[in-house]
Amino acid sequence: MTVKMLPGPKGTRLGGSRRDLQKYGPLGFFKYLASYGDFTTCRMGPFRVYLVNDPNGIQELLVTNRDKVRKNAGDRELLSRFLGNGLLSNDGADHQKQRKLVQPAFHMKRIQAYAETMVAHTEAMLQRWHDGAILDIDQAMMELTLTIVTKTLFNADISEQEVRQVSQALEDIQVNFTIISEQAVPLPRWVPTRANRALEHASKQIDQVVQRVIRERRASGEDTGDLLSMLLLSIDDGNGQGMTDQQVRDEVVTLFLAGHETTANTLTWCSYLLSQAPEVRQRLQAEVDEVLQGRSVTLQDLQKLPYTEMVIKETLRMYPPAYALSARIPTENITVLGQTITPRQAAMVSPYAMHHNPRYWPEPERFDPERFSAEQERARHKYAYIPFGAGSRVCIGNVFAMMEAQLLLATMMQHYDFTLDPTQRVEYDPQITLGVKHGLRVRLAQRQPAEQSLEFAKS
Template identity: 45%
Template sequence: MRFLLRFRRDPIGALQELAQTYGDIVHMKLGGQHTYLLSHPDVIRDVLVVHHQQMHKPNLQQQPLGGNGLLRSEGEFHKRQRRMMQPAFHRKRITAYAEVMTGYTQQMSGRWHDKQRIDIAQEMMGLTLSIISKTMFGAEVEQDTQTVYHSFTTWMRLNSTHRFSPFDHVFNSLPLPRKKQQAEARARLDAIVYRMINERRTSGKDNGDLLSMLLLARDEEGGGDGMTDQQLRDEVMTLFLAGHETTANALAWTWYLLSQHPEVEEKLQRELDTVLAGRIPTSDDIPNLPYLEKVFTEAMRLYPPAWVIARRALDAYQVGTFTLPANSLLITSQYVVHHDARWYPDPQRFDPERWTTEARAQRPKFAYFPFGGGPRLCIGEPFAWMEGELVLATLAQKWSLRLAPGHKVEMEPLITLRPRHGLPMILHQR
C-alpha cells in the first residue's frame, strides 16, 4: 500500500527508488497481484523478444481509446492487423512523407516571430497532429487541434489516476464523475476519427495513404477478409493518437534540453549550417547529420516518450534463479533503465556524445528502448525518427528557443511523458 501511494504521487520516482534499493528484479504484492519490476537490459530483452509468446499486454486501462487496435490486440489477430498495416510504414513510403513533414514545419515557422512567447509543447503537438493526419489519413485537422489536445489530455489524466491499482475495478464500478468525463472525451475523439473515415468512404478515393490501405486491405494469408468498421476505427484511433503524441513529447523535451545547453545547440546549428546552408532538409540529408541524430537520441534517453511497459506472464516464468508465478504482472521502465549509471555515467547529464558508435557498442541493446522491442516494436518507429529529425533540422536553422524565466519544469508521467505545466519558450530568430 505504501508503494501504491508513492506511485500515485510520483510514479517515476517510486520505480527508480525500488530499482536502486532492491536491484534488477523487485517483487511486490499489490492487492494479491504478484508484480515484478524488471530493470536489467538482458531480462527486458528476454521478456520483449525471446519469450514474447509467453506474454500478453495487461489491461491497465479500463477504457482503452484504441479499442482492440494494434497497441492492445494479441495473438493471431495482432499478427494479421500488423501484416495488413505494415506496407504503410515501409521505408520507401515513409521517405515520401518527408516533404509533408517539412512543409507543415515551415508553415508553423512562418507564423512565429522574434521574441514571441510560445508553449513549445503545444506547438509540437499541433504540428505532429497535422503531419500524422495528412500523411496517414489524407486529412486536414488544424481546426481540431485544440479538441484533440484537450480531449486526449483529459482521457489520459483520468485513465492514469488508478493505473496499476489493484482496486481499479472498485473505482470503475462506482458512478464517479471521471467516468462521464472519460466518455465525453472519448466521444469527441471518436467524432473526429469517424469523420475522417466517413469522408474517405464517401469520396471512394484511393490516396495511397494508410487510411486507403486500411479500407482496401485484405488478409490474403487468412480468409481474404477486410477490416470491420470497428477494427478500422480502432486502428485509426490508435495511430492517430499514438502517431502524434509520442513524437510531439520527444520534440518538446529536445527543445527544452537545447535551451538549457547552448553549447550543444551551437554545435547542432554549425552542423545544420554546414550541411544544409539554409535550405529545407530532405530525407537524403539525414545520414549526413550525425550530431542531429545524437541530440534526438539523447533527448529520448533522458525523457523517453513511453516511460513504462507492462506485460502479463501467461505461465510460470523463469528469470535467473527466480520462478515468477503464472499471471504475474511484469513492469519495466524505459525511464529507469535510461537513467541507470551502469550504462550511462552521470545519467542526468545531457550528453549527445554518448551515442558514438564505440559508446553504443559497450552497452547492452536494451539499455535503450524508447520504442519497445520484439514483435510489438512500435510500427511507427522509422516514421518518428524521420519526423523528429526533419522538424529539428528545419527549425533549428532559423530559431533558438529559451525557456521563459521563472517557469518550473516538471514531468507528468501519464501514458506518455509530458511536461506537466507545458514548456513556455521565448523565440529568438537567428
Template identity: 35%
Template sequence: MSSAPTVPDVGRPPGAREIPTIRRKDGIGGALAFRNDQLHFLGAGLDRYGDIFRFRPLGIPIVLVNHPDYIRHILVEKGESYDKDAMLFRVVRPVLRKGLIANADMELWRRQRRMMAPHFTPRTVSHFARNMTDETAQMLQRWERREGQVLDVTDEIGQLALRIVNRSLFSAEVGRTAQAFERAFQTANAILGAFFRFPFPPLNFPTPRNRKLHRAIDDMDTFVSDFIQARLRADVPAGDEADLLTLLLHTVDEEDGKGMDLEQLHHEVLNICIGAYETTTNTLSWAFYLLARHPEVEAKLHAEVDAVLGERSIPSFEDLPRLTYTRMVIDETLRIYSPAYQFMRRAREEDVVDGYRVPANTNVLINSYFLHRHPDFWEDPESFVPERFTPEAIAARPKHVYTPFGAGHRICIGKHFALTELVLVLSTVARRYRLALPEATPEVHPQALITLHPEGGIHLRLEERR
C-alpha cells in the same frame, strides 16, 4: 541504486528464488505511495532491491524489471510467452480497444500487424516526409510575427504533430477539430494515468470522472469517424500517392485475402493518431528545452544543420543520413525523457528470469525512465550528452538498455515515421530559430501520466538566428 548480478543467469531452470517484495518495514510505502508519486516509489524500490522487485498496489502483483538481459528475455527471446493482457493495457483498452497498441489477442494482433507493417517501412515513410517539412515551414511562417515572444512550445508542437499525422493519414488539413482531439486526449491521459496508479472506482461506475473520460473517448471517436466516413463516400483508389487511410482501406491479409472490417479500421486509425501525437510532441518539446539549457549542444546542432543544408532552409528525406548529430540529439532526448516510458506484459505461464520465479499471470513492468538511467550502463545519467549515441558508443552497450520504442515483435510500428519526423522538424526549426529559456525559468519536471508529460508544458522565447 544497487545493481543486479553483472551476468544474469536468464532462463535458469526452476528451483528458483522468490522475487523480493516491497514490505511495510522498507519505508517505501504501499498503494498510496505508488499513487502519489509513481517515479519516486519505483526509484526507492530499485534502490532497496536492485533490478527486480515486486509490489502489490491494491493487491495486484506487479514486478518491475530493470536490466537489459531481463528485457531481452521477456520482450524478445520469450516474447510469445508474455502478452498484453496486463494491467496497464487493461487500463488503456477502453480508449485503444482492438487496435495494435493494447491488443491482447495474439492471433488478431498478428494478422493486423502483418497487414499494416508494409505501410510503415522507411521507404513508405519517405512519402510522408514532405508533409512533415511543409507543415513545419507553415508553422515557422506563423511564428514570423511572434519573434521575441514566449511560446507555449508543447502546444505549438502538439498542433504540428497532429497536422502531420492528419495529412499523412487523411490528406486533410485539420482545423478546430484537432484542438478538440488534443483536449480529449489530454483528459484521457490524465484520468487513465491516475487510474493506473490507483485503479478504483472501476471505469464503468457512473462517477463524474468516468463520465468525463467517456466524453473524451466520444470526442476522439468522432474525430476519427468523420474522416473515415468522408473517405468512404469519396471512394479513392489506392495509388502511389495514397495516404495511410486509403492504404489501410485497401489492404488485404496475404493469408486469407480479406481486409479489416470498419470497426477494426476505426480502432487502428485511432491508435495511430494516439501513438503518433503525444509521443512526438513531448520528444520535440523536451528536445527544445534541453537545447535551451545546453548552448554547447545547440551550437553543434546549428553547425551541422547549416553545413548539411547550405543555402536551403528546408531539409528533405535525402538529407537524413547526413543529419547525424541532429539524430543523436533526438536519441538522447528519448533516453532522458522517454515519452512511452512504461509498458507491461503478462506472463502467460510460469517463467524463470535470472533464477527468479515469475508466476503465471504476473504483470511485468518495464520502465524506460529507470532503464535509461541505469548506473551500470549510463555514466552520469542525468546529463544531456548526445555523444552517447555515436555508432561506437551504441555498439559498446547492450542493445536492450535503450527501449524508447520497445523491443521484439511488439516494437513500435511507427518508429521510422517518428524518427523521420523528429529529425526533420528539429532541423527545420534549428535552421532558422532558436528557442531560449526565458529569465528565471524554473526546472520543468516530468509528469508520469500514461505518457511522460512535461509538467505545465514547455515555454521558450522565440529568437531568430542571425
C-alpha cells in the same frame, strides 16, 4: 533463485508497496524500486511484481519469451474504453493478425511521402514565430505533431474545426485516463463517474470525425497516399480479407493517440536540454547549416545529420515518453535472469529506469549526445536502450517518429535559437506519457539570414 533472494521494498502487510506508489508517483516509484538493484521485486496487494532493469533480463522477457507474455489485462481494458480493439489494447493471435495488417502503412516507401508533409507544416509554424517572442514550446509541439499525424493519417480530408475537435478530445482522454488509472480499483466503464462519462464523450467526438472520413473514403475507393488509405487497402495474406470499418476506426484512434504526444514530448524535452547546453546547440546548428546550405531539409539529408540524430536519441534516453511499458503477465511459467515468473505474477520494464541505470549509463543525469556515437552504440547492450520498447510489441511508429523528430528539430534549429524563460519551472508530468508539468516557455531569437535558409528568409 527464490523470490526471497531478490531485493525490494517490503511495504505494508496488506497493501504491499501501494502506499509507496502513491507517495512517489509512477515515475518516482520506478526510481525507488530500481534503487534496490537491477532485478527487484515488490508486492501490490496480493500480487507479486518484478522490475527488470537489466538488458539481458529485458531481452529474456520481451524477446526470448515474446510468445509467452501478454500485456496486463487491466491496462488493456482501460485502453479499450476509447481505443476499442486497436494495436495498443488487443493481444495474442488478434494482435498478431492486426499488426500484420497495420504494418504496411509504416513501410519505408510509404513513410518517405510523409516527410514533405512534416517539413511543410513545420515551416508554416515558423512563419508565425517572431524574433524576441515568448513561446510555449510544449504547446507548439503538441499542435504541430497533432497536425502532422492528422495530415499523414487523413491527408486533406479534415477541416480545421475537426482538427480542433479531435485535439480537444485527445486531451480529455489523457486527463481522464490518468484519473481512472490512478484509482486503486478502477470502476467499470458502465459506472457513470465523471471520468468515465468524459471518456465516453471524448471517444464520440473522435468517432464522429473518423467514421465520416472512413465512410467517404470507402465510397470513393481512392488511394490518397495517407495512412488511412493503407489501412483500408491492407489485406490479410491468410484469408484475403481486409479490416472492417470498426477495426479501421480502432487503429486510426490508436495512431492518433500513440502518434503525436510522444513525439511532441521528445521535442519539448529536447528543447529544454538544448537550452541548457549551448555548445551542443551550436554544434547541432553548425551541422544543419553546413548540410542544408539554406534550403529546406529532405528525407535524404537525414543520414548526413548524424549529430541531430544523436541529440534526439540522448533526449529519448533521458526523458523516454513511454517511461514504463505495460506490465507483462506470463501465460506459463517463464524464467528471467534465473527467476521463475508465474502467470499469477507481473513483470515490469521501465525505459526510464533502464536509461538511468548507472551501470550502463555513467552519470545518467548528464546530457551527452556522444553516448550515441557509432562506436559507443556498438559497445553497448542493445536492450540497455529501449525508448520504443522491444519484441513483438515494439513501437510500430518508431521509424516515423525518429524521422519526424529529426526533420522538425533540424528545421527549427535552422531558423531559430532560444533561451529558457527564467521564470519557467521545469518538472516532470508522468501521465500516459512523460510530459512537462508547467509547459516550456522560451524566448525566441531568429537566426541571421546568412546562417539560415535563404529561401525561407526571403519568403
